[in-house]
Amino acid sequence: xxxxxxxxACVAVCFSVVSAFAxxxxxxxxxxxxxxxxxSVPAPSAASSSSAPAEESLSVTKEQVxxxxxxxxxxxxxxxxxxxxxxxxxxxxxxxHDVQVNITEKSNPWFANEKVKPYSTVLLLSxxxxxxxxxxKQNVKKNMPYEGDKFVFDxxxxxxxxxxxxxxxxxEFYIQKEKKHTLQMYLADEER
Numbered sequence: 001x002x003x004x005x006x007x008x009a010c011v012a013v014c015f016s017v018v019s020a021f022a023x024x025x026x027x028x029x030x031x032x033x034x035x036x037x038x039x040s041v042p043a044p045s046a047a048s049s050s051s052a053p054a055e056e057s058l059s060v061t062k063e064q065v066x067x068x069x070x071x072x073x074x075x076x077x078x079x080x081x082x083x084x085x086x087x088x089x090x091x092x093x094x095x096x097h098d099v100q101v102n103i104t105e106k107s108n109p110w111f112a113n114e115k116v117k118p119y120s121t122v123l124l125l126s127x128x129x130x131x132x133x134x135x136x137k138q139n140v141k142k143n144m145p146y147e148g149d150k151f152v153f154d155x156x157x158x159x160x161x162x163x164x165x166x167x168x169x170x171x172e173f174y175i176q177k178e179k180k181h182t183l184q185m186y187l188a189d190e191e192r
Contacts, residue, residue, distance in 0.1 A: 058095050060088040062136050069129045076158060078122040086125055093128045100143045101131045107145035107187060108152075110170040119159055119166065126155035145187045149174055 068089050075082065093101045103111075108127060110116050116123060130151025134144045156171050177183035 058092065060092050062092075062098070065089055065092045065132060066136055069133045072125070072129050073154070076162075078119065078155075078159065080121075083121060083125065086129075089125065089129060089132065093132055098141055099132055099135045100141050101128055101148070102143045102145070103127065104145070107149060109174075110168050113168055113170055115166070116168055122155060122159070123152055126152045146184045149183065149187065150178070153178065 065088065068086055072086055072089070093099060103124070105112070108124075110123065111120060127148040129148075131144045131148035133151070134147040135142060152171065153175055156168070156175075159166050174183055177186060
């Protein structure tokens, strides 16, 4: 039960960050000249704010999610404005009955580290993308924390290139486990 509450809380944080940015963008777009309105960031999909039953409100397809994940792999801009375009990935992860993403202290210990805060949304999105990508490729509903963490490592490396001071001991520890080929087994123990 703890992991489900944590997952819901993390996704809620992502949605609140993205929603706050969307509201800010919408209000500035309303007062902006018409020429700049076409370059504004789209508001989050209705699925992210709907209270309708999960499957009825899901307005994104598996193919669209895979396309967004592939796009995110190439992403270098981790600003709130840029991350808005991946809102449907979060919606799919939280509302689809076809996938299962558990966010736990064991699979994501770095979220307890205060230094993660400036990048918590992008790291959470990375974990969800890696976890979802493999489930969707394999057509299986099974939490895949190892694949999620590997995706986090790639994003972490990109962040470190941009921000040399960003060093998270918990992520570094997991990267060392991966280099020793022990991370997958370590995380698999949690899934049993």
